Amino acid sequence: MSFLKQRFRSTTGHVGIAFEDDAIRMIQVCDHRGHLSVTGAAWVPLPEPGIDPASLGESLRAAFVTGGFTGRRCAVSMPRSEIWTQLAKLPDMPDSELDEAVAWEAAERFGVPRETLECDWMRTSGEGGKEIFIIAADRGRMQPRLDAVLAAGLRPVAVDTDFAGVARLFSRRFRRDVDADRARAILDVGQSGSVLLILRGRHIAFCKPISIGGRHLDLRVSERLDLEEDAASGLRQARMNNAEALDPSTDGAVSEAARPVLAELAREAMLCLRHFSVSVRGDRPDHLLLTGAHAAEPGLAELVQSSCRIPVQLDDESACMSDLREGLSKAMAGAAGTLESWAAVAGLSLRGVNASRGSGRRAA
Numbered sequence: 001m002s003f004l005k006q007r008f009r010s011t012t013g014h015v016g017i018a019f020e021d022d023a024i025r026m027i028q029v030c031d032h033r034g035h036l037s038v039t040g041a042a043w044v045p046l047p048e049p050g051i052d053p054a055s056l057g058e059s060l061r062a063a064f065v066t067g068g069f070t071g072r073r074c075a076v077s078m079p080r081s082e083i084w085t086q087l088a089k090l091p092d093m094p095d096s097e098l099d100e101a102v103a104w105e106a107a108e109r110f111g112v113p114r115e116t117l118e119c120d121w122m123r124t125s126g127e128g129g130k131e132i133f134i135i136a137a138d139r140g141r142m143q144p145r146l147d148a149v150l151a152a153g154l155r156p157v158a159v160d161t162d163f164a165g166v167a168r169l170f171s172r173r174f175r176r177d178v179d180a181d182r183a184r185a186i187l188d189v190g191q192s193g194s195v196l197l198i199l200r201g202r203h204i205a206f207c208k209p210i211s212i213g214g215r216h217l218d219l220r221v222s223e224r225l226d227l228e229e230d231a232a233s234g235l236r237q238a239r240m241n242n243a244e245a246l247d248p249s250t251d252g253a254v255s256e257a258a259r260p261v262l263a264e265l266a267r268e269a270m271l272c273l274r275h276f277s278v279s280v281r282g283d284r285p286d287h288l289l290l291t292g293a294h295a296a297e298p299g300l301a302e303l304v305q306s307s308c309r310i311p312v313q314l315d316d317e318s319a320c321m322s323d324l325r326e327g328l329s330k331a332m333a334g335a336a337g338t339l340e341s342w343a344a345v346a347g348l349s350l351r352g353v354n355a356s357r358g359s360g361r362r363a364a
Contacts, residue, residue, distance in 0.1 A: 012039055015064070015074040015154065016348030018162060019145050020293075021081055021191050021215075022046055024060070025345045028069050029324070031353045034173075036320050036346070038327025040068035043335060051144040057151025064152060068331060075158045075165075075348040076149060081192035083161055084110045084136040085209050087124070098132070106136040116140060118159075124206055131279075133207050135161060158351055163188055163195045163207065165347025166291060171202035172350070173318045184316075185285035187269050187304065188344070189292040191215055194265060196272040198285060206279075208272045212265045214294035217258050224257035240296040240338050255299060262300050266307035273308055287311045291321075293341035314340060 011031050018025045024044040030037045042063035046056075086109050090101055102121045107114040119136045142159070149156050166188050174182065183205065186197040193213040198206035214236070222232035235254050238246050269288070277284060288310050290301055295314065305312040315321040321339055324346060328336040336342065 011353060012070065013349035014157065014352035015040070015069050015071070016165070016345040016350075017060075017074050017076045017149060017154075018165070018345035018348060019077065019079050020046075021079050024063075025342065026060075026063055026067060026069070027328075027342060027345050027349055028071075029327075029346050029349045029353070031172075031350070034318070036323040036327075038324060038331050039070060040064075041328055041331035041336070041342075042067035042069075043332065043337075051148065053144050053147035053151055056145075056148035060148060060152035060154070064154065072153060072155045073157050073352060074149060074154045075160055075351045076146065076156050077160050077162045077165060077344065077348055078137055078142055078145065079192070080162055080190050080195075080213075082137060082141050084134075085207070086110075086134045087208070088132050088134055090132050102132065102134055103136075106134050109134070110136060112138065118142060122204065122207075124204065133204075160348055160351070162190065162344035162348075163197060164204075165344040165350075166195075167197055167199055167202075167204050167347065168350050169320060169343055169347035170289060170291075170316050171199055172320065173316075174199070174201045181283060183283050183285040185273060185288040185308075185310065187288060187290050187292075187295075189213060189265070189290070189294040189297070189300070191293055194268075194292065196269055198273075198276050206272075206276045208275070210265065210268045210272070212261060212268060214297075217261050217294065217297065220261050221254055221257045225253055236294075236297070237337070239298055240294070258297065259299065259303075262297065262303050263307075265300070266303040269304055270307045273310070285310060287313055289316055290314055291340045291343040293338065295340040296338045320346075 013029045015026060015028045023046055026042040028039040030039050044059050044063050088105055103114055103117060103119045106117055106119050116139055117136050118139050122133050124131045124133050146156055166186060170186060181200060184199045188195045191214045194210040196208050196210060197204055217236060218229050218233045221236060222229045225232065239251060239254060288304060288308060290304065290312055301312045324342060325339055328342060
């Protein structure tokens with residue numbers, strides 16, 4: 001959700017800051033002749049539940065100083081588990097009236113007081129363009145994180161969603177009129193859940209949350225292998241990072257345990273694509289891009305491709321993730337984790353690149 005519009009043009013983006021459930025990712029990218037490079041990057045582990053803005057601000061300040069970043073403007077996203085989303089049908093009305101109508105609709109649907117919500121919305125292409133995708137967050141949870149960012153000496157210019165960052169990253173080459181009707185699917189697999197997006201040009205035509213993510217895989221592996229959840233998560237991370245030291249029998253046991261969850265995620269993605277085809281009746285996406293912190297889970301791409309009957313890939317045709325690989329390797333010294341986990345925060349940084357084009361808040 002974007003609260004401020006951009007007014008400055010630059011080839012170096014803002015500092016992207018993505019608050020996740022257990023850590024904070026920070027990255028700043030530069031767009032040079034269509035290719036991305038990394039100006040700075042950092043990963044900040046979060047303490048136990050409960051955010052102290054002062055101490056967290058010191059951690060962010062240290063990461064900023066040592067991470068190679070330039071400038072203090074930043075774009076921030078909240079953890080996906082703290083963002084409420086919902087598709088709704090609302091009567092036609094001016095945008096100014098729709099803002100307030102969406103806020104009351106969100107308060108009723110999510111069962112929270114209107115005054116505690118920060119809301120945004122975008123129109124999708126479904127049901128004749130009358131569907132509204134509602135995005136809401138609790139101000140009480142958002143404010144301590146923004147206070148920590150300010151305490152670090154940074155200047156937030158926008159609060160966005162992680163999936164909007166993903167869409168921005170993979171829409172860089174689709175701004176021409178001839179690209180306006182070309183549909184591409186993206187499945188972003190996060191820790192607490194996933195999101196399936198359909199993009200047309202640089203617009204989001206369809207957005208559907210899926211309540212299956214890395215946490216559910218950790219729980220399944222933990223139960224099946226009788227492990228602590230942290231140990232199960234460590235095994236999965238090792239597999240996604242292609243750890244050669246993992247014992248073949250252990251690798252096979254983790255794969256067998258995770259497969260039912262992966263199959264259910266693939267099935268949900270297929271249902272989302274089917275819903276898009278029925279409600280929008282546009283061109284079927286010509287491929288599906290798999291990204292997010294858990295996109296590299298072994299076997300997931302094959303299951304999604306089999307279930308959805310659509311080619312699946314881990315990078316777009318402009319190879320923007322490959323562009324980021326070398327820069328992240330240098331900046332993070334082997335501690336970056338999976339490359340796909342940086343897609344959303346890189347998209348946040350891109351808010352500052354050629355920002356005079358506008359943020360496209362109502363473009364969906």
